[in-house]
Amino acid sequence: MPRSRPKPDRVAMISLHTSPLATPGVGDAGGLNVYVAELATALGRHGVEVEILTRRSDPATPEVVPLAERVTVRHLAAGPPEPVAKEQLPGLVDEFAASLRPLAAGYDLIHSHYWLSGLAALRVDQDHHHTSVRPPLVHTMHTMARVKNAALADDQQAEPEPRADGEALIVKSAEGLTANTGEEAAELRDHYGAAPDRITIVPPGVDLDVFHPCDQRESRDLLDIGAEAEVILFVGRIQPLKAPDVLIRAVAELIKQQPRRRERLKLIIIGSPSGPDRDWADTLPELADSLQVGELVEFRPHSERLELYRWYCASDIVAVPSHNESFGLVALEAQACTRPVVAADVGGLRHAVADGRTGILVGGHGPQDWASALGSLLDDPDRAVRLGQAGIDHARGFSWDASAEATLRAYRTAMG
Known part of the structure; x- marks a missing residue:
């Protein structure tokens, strides 16, 4: 032997x-x-x-x-x-x-x-x-x-x-x-x-002790988010590679398609500027204002992991629009919290997200494509829940x- x-x-x-x-x-x-x-x-x-x-x-x-x-x-x-x-x-x-x-x-x-x-x-x-x-x-x-x-x-x-x-x-x-x-x-x-x-x-x-199924209403009460709000969450460093600007444009497209959505839609961007493009982060509030969705976009600094867990729990969708990811831990963490993920169809995100089973993979970074994917889950909460529930089983495999x-x-x- x-x-x-x-x-x-x-x-x-x-x-x-x-x-x-x-x-x-x-x-x-x-x-x-x-x-x-x-x-x-x-x-x-x-x-x-x-x-x-x-x-x-x-x-x-x-x-x-x-x-x-x-x-x-x-x-x-x-x-x-x-x-x-x-x-x-x-x-x-x-x-x-x-x-x-x-x-x-x-x-x-x-x-x-x-x-x-x-x-x-x-x-x-x-x-x-x-x-x-x-x-x-x-x-x-x-x-x-x-x-x-x-x-x-x-x-x-x-x-x-x-x-x-x-x-x-x-x-x-x-x-x-x-x-x-x-x-x-x-x-x-x-x-x-x-x-x-x-x-x-x-x-x-993924750390399943920190990120695990949770109660959305309880988390929203703790974070002072209304029960009727439609919350899209972005987590990551604020740099062009991570593409939070794609979500701002998608939110503007959703409002253009359904103006009444303005009363409840919310995009929360959590993270800090990073890398040689760190000044780029300053352009995002200006972009949101120019698209007339400034009041719908909330920018928050980085969060400790236990606080981040609460933000995942409070969201309806976690979005990962990166232009490239070697894997995408944010997507796994979100799924461990039973949240559906809408992610770019690139790199490791194709493995971190089970397309059609735990979330949606979007080809390209066009605002209309992203608005369509995000809107399809916001308009069909039962489907969003099914994807989220499947996410925990997927996350447990890692x-x-x-x-x-x-x-x-x-x-x-x-x-x-």
Whole structure:
């Protein structure tokens, strides 16, 4: 009988540009933060010691912060101990690698998240041409420059070529890669020439302890939302990629089609500006006013997860109009709360949402198409309830423990 490959005892999980301790929706914090924290916690339950390495961005934060059993967050020096714009972080990769280098021998494996982290892991060896000090590397892209540039929004800046080149180097050098879906694995192969035997499919999970079926009326009472309101909810960073402007235009189209709907329709947008396009967020209230729906659109800052759970519960529909998503955790969280999802027919959203069973996938980003999809559920609440009820069963198929088991397969392959 062949011997099974051993799993690592101690893993360094690198998230250079954003800490898992940050609140999703603030700055560059988003689904990646949730992914890293939840996956590390699940790996801890599987007996693996995980140290998450991130850049120190606050001098008052302790060097090491416990996150969960067998999981800690370690802050490494790289640049000033303060928030730095994401577009400036490539210049800090070498400093981060220098802080990582003396620690590297203490890990059985490194798992990097996002291209900046992957480059830092590779540069651990840059001063050791004859003797490698880097453990095996597994990398998770989360988003890819060449994929994003192939599906740019009108107002979105293209990802720079150095990022695409860096990603190509990571794909060439890493001992293992993980992808959320088979489609993402194909993108790794097609856009970067990734070797198929180095890719492991690792679907993300959803925290069913936080996000679960709930009482809409109770949540609306807590949030002071009227029982008769028709509530469309958007959750995410406010940037062109996430396309909240599509929903504002769709709401205007719904009012144009049915003026009486103005008395009850409400679009709630939860999130904060992010990325090099952060000034773009300022154009959204102006857009809503120009379309004469300003009073129907409410902009709210990021919410902690327990508060976010209440907003999901209070909504009638959760909308995810992104131009590209590697998966779409918001869609899973909404379905775990039995809310139907209307999402763009792109990327990982095709897997996160069961089209016609737990929600509706919309081809393109035209306001009329989105108005039609949203209106079809608002006008047929029985169908919306059926989709929402099916959502919880769909969401239960995505657990972080299953994600951890798949990740361990990737680790064993990379170590082998």
